[in-house]
Amino acid sequence: MTSNNIAISIQNVKKSFGALQAVNGVNLNIIKGEYVAMLGPNGAGKTTLMEMVEGIQQQDEGEIIINGKTWKNHEDELHKLLGISLQETHFFDKLKVKETVKLFASFYSIPDSRCAEILKLVNLEEKAEAFVINLSGGQRQRLALGIALINNPEIILLDEPTTGLDPTARREIWDILFKLKKEKNITMILTTHYMEEADYLCDRIVILDKGSILAQGTLDELLSKNESSEIIEFSLEGDNSNVQLPDGNGKKQLNYDAKTEKWQLLVDDIIAYLPFFLEEMKRQNKKIKTLECRKMTLDDLFIAMTGRRLTE
C-alpha cells in the first residue's frame, strides 16, 4: 500500500462530546477504489467518524487526510472531491426532483445537462417533475444518492443510505452502488446496520463499538477469525433461565440473549456436537422448545465479542 493510492487515511482520531468518548483512537486507511462498510450498533461512533471525514465535525485529536488533503487547509477542494449522503436529510418539500438536483448542481457550478444524467443514474427520470414531498422513502434516498453523485465525486460517504427501506428499495440502491463500483473507480465508505448490505457491496467490513474498531476484514475473514463458526440456538420449556453444559466435544461459548429469550451455543461443528447436546438435555431432564442450527453471522460474531447485538 503506497501512500498515493490511499484515498482516506484516518490516524488516531478521537472525538468526545462532554463526558462521552464518541470516537476513541481510530486508525483506518482506505485504498482508492475500495468500498468499506462501517458496522456497529447505535452509538458506536459511526456517524461521528463519518461526519469528521465529511468535514462537518472536527476531531479533538488525530488526523484525517483525504487524497493527501486536510479539511483545515483544503476545504474547497475537498468539498468538490466528496459526495455525501447524510443519515436523514429532508430536501425542499415543494421543489420538484429536477429542480432539487439543479439547485445542488448550481453549488458546484455544474451545467444543467448533468442533472439528466444523475436522474438516469438513480432511476428517477419518471419522477423528475414530482414534488419531493410526494416521493417514497426509497425514491427519496435515491435522490439523496443522486445529489451525492452530482459533482462526479472520487469518494462517496453514505451514512445509512438504506435504513428504513423495504428490501426492494434497498436492492435498487445496492444496484446503483454496485454499478458505480464496476464502471468508475470510486471509493466509498458506507455505514449500515445490515450485514448483508456490507457483505454484498463492500470489500472490507469495519466493525465499530464504543468508538473503537473491534474487528475488520472481509466477511469470511471476520467469521473465520473467531474460529467457531456454527451455532445451535435453542430455548427450553419451563425454566429457560439456567442452562449448564459441560465443556469439551467442541463447545466454545454459551450465551443467553434476553431479548429473544434464546440460548446461543457456539460450537466447532454442529453435526459432531448435536447428538451430545440432545443427550445432555435428556440427562438433565430438560425439554427443548425450539432448536435451530445455522452458520455464524456478523451479528452472532458481535454478540460473541461484546455480549450485545449489532442491531441494538
Add this chain to the structure above:
Amino acid sequence: MQQLWQMILVQIREFYRNPGILFWTLGFPILMAWGLGIAFTKQGEPVKHVAWVNENSSSKTITNFIGADLNHKKIGNDKSGYTDYIFEKATWNEAIQMIKRGKVAMIILEKGDSLQYQLDPKNPEAQLAQLQISYALKNGNITADSNEIQTFSQVGTRYIDFLIPGLMAMNIMMSCMWGISYTLIDRRGKKLLRRMVATPMNKSLFLFSHLITRIMMSAIEATLLLTFAYLYFDISIQGSYTALISMIIAGNVIFFGLAVLTSSRTSNTQIGNGLINVVVMPMMVSSGIFFSYHNFPDWITPVIEKLPLTLMADNIRSIFIEGAGFSQVWPALAILTGTGTLFYLIGLKIYKWY
C-alpha cells in the same frame, strides 16, 4: 450567479406552490386593512352602557331625562357625532357585578333626591360617559354652535391614513421575521442546512438570497396594498415614491438582519417561535401601528421611537401623509440599513450550519 438565481427560485417556488402562504402574505394584509378601515371609519354611532341604580329614591332625574318608557338616550349633536347611552336599571349589587364584569364603566346612583356618579377616574371611557351625561343632564343636550365644530375630511387626517403606512411597515417585519427566521430554523432542524454546506455553496450568498426574495415579495405586497387603499379608501402617496421604495428596502434590510440573528443558533422551531415573538411582539404593541405610541408614558416614548418598526412606520407615514422625501427620511434609511447590516454580520459570524 447561477447559484444565487437557483437559491432565489427555491423560495419563489415554495411561495407560490403553497396557496396558504400566498393568502397570509398577500391577501391577509389587505383584508386587515379593509377590516380595520371599516371598523374605525364607517362605524355607526357608538353604543355605551351605564348602570342606573334607583332603589327607593324619589329622584326622577334620569326617568325624566331618558323618558319613562325608554332605557336609552342619544347624547351629542350632528357635527361631533352621537353616542347612544343605554341605562341598565339595576340594584346596587347587580350594578357592582356589571362593573366587575366590564359590562358598564360607570354607575349612576339616585339616592334620596340627589344623583351620584360612581366611577374609576383612571378609566377614560367612564370619564367620557360622566362628562357627556352630566353635561347633557344640565343643558338638555350637548349643544354646540354649528360653526364651532368642523369635521376632518382632508385626506391624510383620517384613521385609515394613519393605519395603512403602519400596516405596510408591519408586513415587512412579519414577512422577514417569520418568512426568513422560521424557514431557516426549520431547515436547520431538518438537517437541510447541514447538507447544503457540505457542498461548496456560498453561505453568505445563501442568506443574502433571502433578502432579495423578501424585497421582491415586499414589492408585490406593497403594490397590492397600495392599489387597494387607493381604490377603496382614496389614499394616495403625498411624498416621494423613490423615498418610499428606499424605506421598504431599508425595512427589509433591518428585519433581514434581525431574522438572520434570531435564527442563528437554534434548530428547534418551538424555541424559534418564542425567539421570533420576543422580537416581534414588543414592536407590534408599542410601535404605533394601530394606535399612536404617544399614549404610552413619556419616559418610554424616546425608546419606542428608536425601535426599527417605529422608525419605519413613522417615516413611511411621513412620506404618505406629510409629503416627505429623501431629505426627511435619510437618517432613518441610514440607521435601518446600518443596523440591519450589523445584525446580519453578527448573525453570520455565529451562524450554526450543522
